Amino acid sequence: MSDTSETSEKEQPRRRQARGERRIAQLLAAAAQVFCTSGYTAASTNAIAREAGVSPGTLYQFFPNKEAIAVELGDRLMHEMRETYGEALAPVDPATPLEEAVGAAVDRFMAFNTAHPVFFALMHGPDIPGGITDAHDQLHATLIERVEGLLASLLPGTPAADITRTAHVCLGIYKAGLELVLGHEDAERAAYVQEVKNVLIRYLGPLVGDRLGRT
Amino acid sequence: MSDTSETSEKEQPRRRQARGERRIAQLLAAAAQVFCTSGYTAASTNAIAREAGVSPGTLYQFFPNKEAIAVELGDRLMHEMRETYGEALAPVDPATPLEEAVGAAVDRFMAFNTAHPVFFALMHGPDIPGGITDAHDQLHATLIERVEGLLASLLPGTPAADITRTAHVCLGIYKAGLELVLGHEDAERAAYVQEVKNVLIRYLGPLVGDRLGRT
Amino acid sequence: MSDTSETSEKEQPRRRQARGERRIAQLLAAAAQVFCTSGYTAASTNAIAREAGVSPGTLYQFFPNKEAIAVELGDRLMHEMRETYGEALAPVDPATPLEEAVGAAVDRFMAFNTAHPVFFALMHGPDIPGGITDAHDQLHATLIERVEGLLASLLPGTPAADITRTAHVCLGIYKAGLELVLGHEDAERAAYVQEVKNVLIRYLGPLVGDRLGRT
Amino acid sequence: MSDTSETSEKEQPRRRQARGERRIAQLLAAAAQVFCTSGYTAASTNAIAREAGVSPGTLYQFFPNKEAIAVELGDRLMHEMRETYGEALAPVDPATPLEEAVGAAVDRFMAFNTAHPVFFALMHGPDIPGGITDAHDQLHATLIERVEGLLASLLPGTPAADITRTAHVCLGIYKAGLELVLGHEDAERAAYVQEVKNVLIRYLGPLVGDRLGRT
DNA sequence: GATGAATGAGGATTCATTCAT
DNA sequence: TATGAATGAATCCTCATTCAT
Numbered sequence: 091m092s093d094t095s096e097t098s099e100k101e102q103p104r105r106r107q108a109r110g111e112r113r114i115a116q117l118l119a120a121a122a123q124v125f126c127t128s129g130y131t132a133a134s135t136n137a138i139a140r141e142a143g144v145s146p147g148t149l150y151q152f153f154p155n156k157e158a159i160a161v162e163l164g165d166r167l168m169h170e171m172r173e174t175y176g177e178a179l180a181p182v183d184p185a186t187p188l189e190e191a192v193g194a195a196v197d198r199f200m201a202f203n204t205a206h207p208v209f210f211a212l213m214h215g216p217d218i219p220g221g222i223t224d225a226h227d228q229l230h231a232t233l234i235e236r237v238e239g240l241l242a243s244l245l246p247g248t249p250a251a252d253i254t255r256t257a258h259v260c261l262g263i264y265k266a267g268l269e270l271v272l273g274h275e276d277a278e279r280a281a282y283v284q285e286v287k288n289v290l291i292r293y294l295g296p297l298v299g300d301r302l303g304r305t
Numbered sequence: 306m307s308d309t310s311e312t313s314e315k316e317q318p319r320r321r322q323a324r325g326e327r328r329i330a331q332l333l334a335a336a337a338q339v340f341c342t343s344g345y346t347a348a349s350t351n352a353i354a355r356e357a358g359v360s361p362g363t364l365y366q367f368f369p370n371k372e373a374i375a376v377e378l379g380d381r382l383m384h385e386m387r388e389t390y391g392e393a394l395a396p397v398d399p400a401t402p403l404e405e406a407v408g409a410a411v412d413r414f415m416a417f418n419t420a421h422p423v424f425f426a427l428m429h430g431p432d433i434p435g436g437i438t439d440a441h442d443q444l445h446a447t448l449i450e451r452v453e454g455l456l457a458s459l460l461p462g463t464p465a466a467d468i469t470r471t472a473h474v475c476l477g478i479y480k481a482g483l484e485l486v487l488g489h490e491d492a493e494r495a496a497y498v499q500e501v502k503n504v505l506i507r508y509l510g511p512l513v514g515d516r517l518g519r520t
Numbered sequence: 521m522s523d524t525s526e527t528s529e530k531e532q533p534r535r536r537q538a539r540g541e542r543r544i545a546q547l548l549a550a551a552a553q554v555f556c557t558s559g560y561t562a563a564s565t566n567a568i569a570r571e572a573g574v575s576p577g578t579l580y581q582f583f584p585n586k587e588a589i590a591v592e593l594g595d596r597l598m599h600e601m602r603e604t605y606g607e608a609l610a611p612v613d614p615a616t617p618l619e620e621a622v623g624a625a626v627d628r629f630m631a632f633n634t635a636h637p638v639f640f641a642l643m644h645g646p647d648i649p650g651g652i653t654d655a656h657d658q659l660h661a662t663l664i665e666r667v668e669g670l671l672a673s674l675l676p677g678t679p680a681a682d683i684t685r686t687a688h689v690c691l692g693i694y695k696a697g698l699e700l701v702l703g704h705e706d707a708e709r710a711a712y713v714q715e716v717k718n719v720l721i722r723y724l725g726p727l728v729g730d731r732l733g734r735t
Numbered sequence: 736m737s738d739t740s741e742t743s744e745k746e747q748p749r750r751r752q753a754r755g756e757r758r759i760a761q762l763l764a765a766a767a768q769v770f771c772t773s774g775y776t777a778a779s780t781n782a783i784a785r786e787a788g789v790s791p792g793t794l795y796q797f798f799p800n801k802e803a804i805a806v807e808l809g810d811r812l813m814h815e816m817r818e819t820y821g822e823a824l825a826p827v828d829p830a831t832p833l834e835e836a837v838g839a840a841v842d843r844f845m846a847f848n849t850a851h852p853v854f855f856a857l858m859h860g861p862d863i864p865g866g867i868t869d870a871h872d873q874l875h876a877t878l879i880e881r882v883e884g885l886l887a888s889l890l891p892g893t894p895a896a897d898i899t900r901t902a903h904v905c906l907g908i909y910k911a912g913l914e915l916v917l918g919h920e921d922a923e924r925a926a927y928v929q930e931v932k933n934v935l936i937r938y939l940g941p942l943v944g945d946r947l948g949r950t
Numbered sequence: 951g952a953t954g955a956a957t958g959a960g961g962a963t964t965c966a967t968t969c970a971t
Numbered sequence: 972t973a974t975g976a977a978t979g980a981a982t983c984c985t986c987a988t989t990c991a992t
Contacts, residue, residue, distance in 0.1 A: 109972080131346045134965055145974045150967065255493075258485055259500045266477030278470075285474045292507040324955065324992090350983060360957050365984065367955090539951080561776045564986055575953045580988065582951095685923075689930045692911030700903055708900075715904045722937040754971090754976065780962060790978050795963065797976090 114152050117142045118166065121159045122208040130160060130211055130225075160225030164212050168232050171202055183243075188298050191244065192290045196264070200283055203268055210272060213265055230261075237261055245297055256297065263289050329367050332357045333381065336374045337423035345375060345426055345440075375440030379427050383447050386417055398458075403513050406459065407505045411479070415498055418483055425487060428480055445476075452476050460512055471512070478504050544582050547572045548596060551589045552638040560590060560641055560655075590655030594642050598662050601632055613673075618728050621674065622720045626694070630713055633698055640702060643695055660691075667691050675727055686727065693719050759797050762787045763811065766804045767853035775805060775856055775870075805870030809857050813877050816847055828888075833943050836889065837935045841909070845928055848913055855917060858910055875906075882906050890942055901942065908934050 120142035124133045135156050139149040153159045175198045203209045212229050237257040245253065267286030271279055335357035339348045350371050354364040368374045390413045418424045427444050452472040460468065482501030486494050550572035554563045565586050569579040583589045605628045633639045642659050667687040675683065697716030701709050765787035769778045780801050784794040798804045820843045848854045857874050882902040890898065912931030916924050 113972090129346075131344075135967080136965065145976095146965095146967080147969080147975065148973055151972065154967095156966070255496060255500065259482070259497070259504065262481030262485055263478060263504065266481040267474070270473055270477055281470060282474070285470065289474065289478065289504060289508045292511065293504045296507065322954095328955075349981075351981080359955095360959095361984075362958065362986080363956055369984095371983075543951085559776075561774075565988080566986065575955095576986095576988080577954065577990080578952050586987070685926060685930065688915055689912070689927070689934065692915055693908060693934065696907030696911040697904070700907055711900060712904070715900065718941075719904065719908065719934060719938045722941065723934045726937065758976075779960080781960080789976095791963080792965080792979065793977055799963095801962075 110152070113144070113148065114162070117144070117149055117152060118159065118163050121163055122206070125160070125163075125211040126207050130214075135159075157225055160212060161228055163208060164225055164229035164232075167206060167209055167212070168229065170206075175202065188244070188295055189287075189291055191240075192294065193287050195240065196267075196283065196287050196290065199264065200268070200271060200286075204272070207272065210268055213268075233261055234258065241294075244294065248297070256294075259293070260290060263293070325367065328357075328359070328363065329377075332359070332364055332367060333374070333378050336378055337421070340375070340378070340426040341422050344429070345438075350374075372438055372440055375427060375438070376443060378423060379440055379444040379447075382421055382424055382427070383444065385421075390417065403459070403510060404502075404506055406455075407509065408502050410455065411482075411498065411502050411505065414479065415483070415486060415501075419487070422487060425480075425483055428483075448476055449473065456509075459509065463512070471509075474508070475505060478508070540582070543574070543578065544592075547574070547579055547582060548589065548593050551593055552636070555590070555593075555641040556637045560644075565589075587653055587655055590642060590653070591658055593638060594655055594659035594662075597636055597639055597642070598659065600636075605632065618674070618725060619717075619721055621670075622724065623717050625670065626697075626713065626717050626720065629694065630698070630701060630716075634702070637702065640695075640698055643698075663691055664688065671724075674724065678727070686724075689723070690720060693723070755797065758787075758789070758793065759807075762789070762794055762797060763804065763808050766808055767851070770805070770808075770856040771852050774859070775868075780804075802868055802870055805857060805868070806873060808853060809870055809874040809877075812851055812854055812857070813874065815851075820847065833889070833940055834932075834936055836885075837939065838932050840885065841912075841928065841932050841935065844909065845913070845916060845931075849917070852917065855910075855913055858913075878906055879903065886939075889939065893942070901939075904938070905935060908938070 117138065121133070121138045124138050124141055127133075128137070133156070135149055136146050138159065139146045142149070149159075153162065212226060213233075214226075234254070234257050237260055238253050241253050241256055241260070242248075245256070248256075264286065267282065267289070270282045271286070274282055332353065336348070336353045339353050339356050342348075343352070348371070350364055351361050353374065354361045357364070364374075368377065427441060428448070429441075449469070449472050452475055453468050456468050456472055456475070457463075460471070463471075479501065482497065482504070485497045486501070489497055547568065551563070551568045554568050554571055557563075558567070563586070565579055566576050568589065569576045572579070579589075583592065642656060643663075644656075664684070664687050667690055668683050671683050671687055671690070672678070675686070678686075694716065697712065697719070700712045701716070704712055762783065766778070766783045769783050769786050772778075773782070778801070780794055781791050783804065784791045787794070794804075798807065857871060858878070859871075879899070879902050882905055883898050886898050886902055886905070887893075890901070893901075909931065912927065912934070915927045916931070919927055
C-alpha cells in the first residue's frame with residue numbers, strides 16, 4: 091500500500107500516464123471489437139465507449155474523433171506487426187527462393203491478420219474509392235512502404251515506379267485474398283491461403299526471372 | 306373496340322409506366338452518382354432524391370428502401386453488361402490462347418467498369434465482412450457464376466469446388482485491380498490494367514498448362 | 521349487350537352514378553377493413569385505396585379526406601342498422617319487462633356490431649378525449665339520440681337532462697362491454713354479453729322501478 | 736479516505752443521477768401533457784421533447800422509444816396511486832357495506848384520474864383492438880389485478896374466472912364512466928360520478944347478495 | 951372518372967461531438 | 972480525468988393530399 095498510494099506526489103504523474111495508457115488500450119481494444127463487428131463506417135463512438143465501459147466523454151478525452159481512433163489503432167497494429175515479425179518483411183536475401191520468401195511473408199501476414207481481424211476492417215475502410223480517410227491512408231501507405239522494401243530486395247534494379255506499382259498490385263492481391271481467407275475456415279481457408287501464395291509467386295516469378303535472365 | 310372500358314389497356318398504362326420508368330432511370334442514375342461519391346453505406350436516400358431533383362417521397366414510390374435501389378442498380382448493370390459484352394464472358398473455345406482470353410475479358414470488364422464506376426461501389430459494398438447486404442450478395446453471386454462459366458470452359462475437367470475457389474480468387478484479383486485502375490489515369494491506369502492481366506494469366510497459366518500437360 | 525352499351529346517351533349518367541356508387545361501396549368496404557385492422561388513426565388513405573384496388577387519386581374523387589370516409593361509413597352503418605333492426609330500438613311498450621327490452625336491444629346491437637366490427641373502431645375513434653373527430657361525434661350523437669328515444673319510452677316523465685345522462689351512461693356501458701365481447705370468443709364471449717345485459721338491467725331497474733313505484 | 740479513487744461512489748453518482756432524474760421527470764411531465772392533448776398514437780417524440788424544452792436526442796438518452804415513455808409513465812402513476820391511496824384498493828372487510836366500499840373506491844380513483852388525466856390517455860391507448868401496446872397492456876393488467884383483489888374480498892368463494900370477468904366488467908364501466916366524468920364539469924361531473932357508483936353498486940349488489948343468500 | 955406520380959412536412963431514431971460538473 | 976447529459980442535424984421512411992394526364 092505504501093507506494094501505490096495516490097497521494098505520493100512523485101508517483102501521481104506516472105500513474106496518471108499509466109492510467110491513461112490503460113484507458114487508451116482499453117478504448118482501442120473496444121474499438122477493434124466494434125470495428126470488426128460493424129465495420130468502420132457503421133461503428134459509433136458511443137458504441138465503442140460502451141464496449142470499453144467508459145462514457146463518451148472519456149473517449150473524447152483521448153481521441154479527438156472517430157478517425158483518430160482508427161489511426162491510432164492502425165499505428166499500433168503496424169507497430170506490433172513490426173515487433174512480432176520484425177525481420178520477416180525486411181529486405182530479403184535475393185538468393186532466397188521466391189516461393190520461400192513469398193510463402194513466409196504470406197504466412198506471417200495471414201497469421202497476424204487472423205489474430206487481429208481489425209486489420210482487415212481498417213484496410214478495407216469506408217467503401218468510397220477516392221475519399222479514403224486518413225486512418226486507412228496511413229495504414230495503407232505504411233503497408234505499401236513495407237512491401238516496396240521487400241520487393242526492392244527481391245527485384246534489385248527495378249525502377250521505383252515499377253516497384254511501387256508492383257507493391258500496390260501485391261497488396262491488392264493480398265487484401266483480396268485475406269477477405270477470402272477470413273470468409274472461410276479450416277481446409278478451405280488453408281486452400282485459399284495457398285492460392286494467395288500461388289498468385290503472388292506466379293505474378294512475381296517472371297519479374298525475378300527477368301532480372302536473373304538479364305544478368 | 307367494342308368496349309371503351311375503364312382504362313384503355315394499351316396506351317394509357319404505357320404512358321404512365323413511361324413516366325415512371327423515366328423517373329426510375331433518373332433515380333438510379335442519381336443513386337449511381339451518390340454511391341460513387343459517398344459509397345453505399347454513407348449514401349443517404351435523401352441525397353439520392355436531391356440528386357435526382359425529386360422529393361424523398363417520390364423515391365419511395367419506386368423503391369421500398371435503399372437496399373432495393375442498390376439491387377435494381379446491380380441488376381440493370383448486370384443486364385447491360387450481358388447485353389453489351391454478351392458473349393465476351395461466355396464459355397471460350399479452349400483453343401483460344403490464355404493471354405487472349407484473359408486479355409479480352411479484362412479489357413471488356415474494365416471498359417464496362419470504367420464507364421460505370423458504380424459497379425465498383427456496389428461490388429465493394431458495406432465494409433462489414435459478414436453482414437454484406439442482399440444487393441452486394443446478389444451482384445457478387447452473379448459475377449461469380451459468370452466467372453465460373455468462363456473458367457469451366459478454360460479448365461475442363463476441374464472439380465467444381467476448385468472452379469469455385471479459382472473463380473473467387475480471380476474475381477478478388479479483378480476487384481483489387483479495378484480499385485487500382487480507377488485510382489489512376491492515363492498511362493498509369495493502362496499499366497495497372499496490364500498488371501491485372503499479367504496476374505491473372507500467370508495465375509491461370511499453370512492451371513491450363515496442367516490440363517494441357519496431362520493431355 | 522344492347523342497353524349496357526356505354527354509348528347509350530341516356531344510360532350513361534345513370535351508369536356513371538351506378539359506377540360511382542359501386543366505387544364508393546368498394547372504398548367504404550376497404551376502409552372498414554383497414555380501420556378494423558389498424559384502427560382509425562393508423563389507417564392510411566393509401567392503404568385504403570390499395571385495399572380497394574384503386575389509386576389514391578380515385579379515393580379523393582369521392583371523399584375529400586380521411587375523415588369524410590369515416591363519416592360516410594358511420595352514416596351507412598347507422599342507416600343499415602336502422603334498416604335491419606328498425607323497430608328494435610324504437611320506443612318500446614312501457615309494459616315490456618325491462619329484462620326483455622334490454623336483452624333484445626343488447627342482442628341486436630351486439631349482433632350488428634359483431635357482424636360489422638368497424639363500428640367499434642369508429643365508436644372508439646382517435647383516443648384523444650376532447651378532440652374527437654367529426655366522424656365519431658356524429659356517430660356518437662346519432663347513437664345517443666337513439667338510446668335517448670329508447671329510454672324516454674322506458675322512463676316516461678324523466679327530465680330530458682336525466683335521460684341524456686342515462687343515455688350516455690348506457691352507451692358507455694355498452695361500448696365498454698362491446699370491447700370485452702369482441703375480445704373474447706365462444707362461451708366467454710356469451711358470458712360477457714350476459715354481463716352487459718346484467719349491468720344495464722340492474723342499472724336501469726331502479727329507474728324503471730321508481731317510475732312504477734310512483735304510478 | 737485512503738482511496739480517492741476514480742469516482743467518489745457516494746456523492747458524484749448521486750449528483751449525476753439527480754440531474755438525470757430531474758430530466759426524466761420533466762420528460763414524463765411533458766409526455767403526460769402531450770399524451771393528454773393528442774392521445775398516445777398521435778403524440779410525437781419530437782413534440783414531447785419540445786414540450787420538455789430539450790432536444791430529441793436528450794429524450795432518447797433516457798428512453799429507448801415512445802413506448803418506453805408510456806410504460807414508465809404508467810408505472811409511476813400506478814406507483815403514486817399505490818402510495819397515495821395505498822389501502823383504499825386493498826382487500827376490504829367483507830362487512831363493509833357495498834355502497835361504502837364502491838363509493839370510496841370510485842371517489843379515490845376519480846380523484847386520482849382527475850388529477851392525472853394522462854391516466855385516461857394511457858388506459859385508452861391506441862385505438863386498435865388487438866394490437867394494444869405494452870404500455871397499455873401493462874397498465875391494464877395491473878389495474879385488473881387490483882380490481883380482482885378488491886372483488887375477491889367482496890365476493891369470497893367466487894371462482895377465479897368469474898372474478899376476472901367481473902373485474903373486466905367493472906374496469907370497463909369505470910373507464911367508460913371516467914370518460915364521461917372528464918368530459919363534464921361541476922354539477923354534471925358530480926352527477927356522472929354518482930352514476931358510475933350506481934352502476935357498479937347495482938351491478939355488484941346481487942353478486943354480494945347471492946353470496947349472502949347462500950350463507 | 952381514373953390513374954399513379956409527386957409532394958414535403960413530419961414521424962421515430964441515431965450519432966459524433968461538446969460541456970457542465 | 973471522468974462522467975453522462977445535451978445537442979441538433981441527419982438518418983430512413985410515411986402519409987394525407989394534389990395534380991397532370
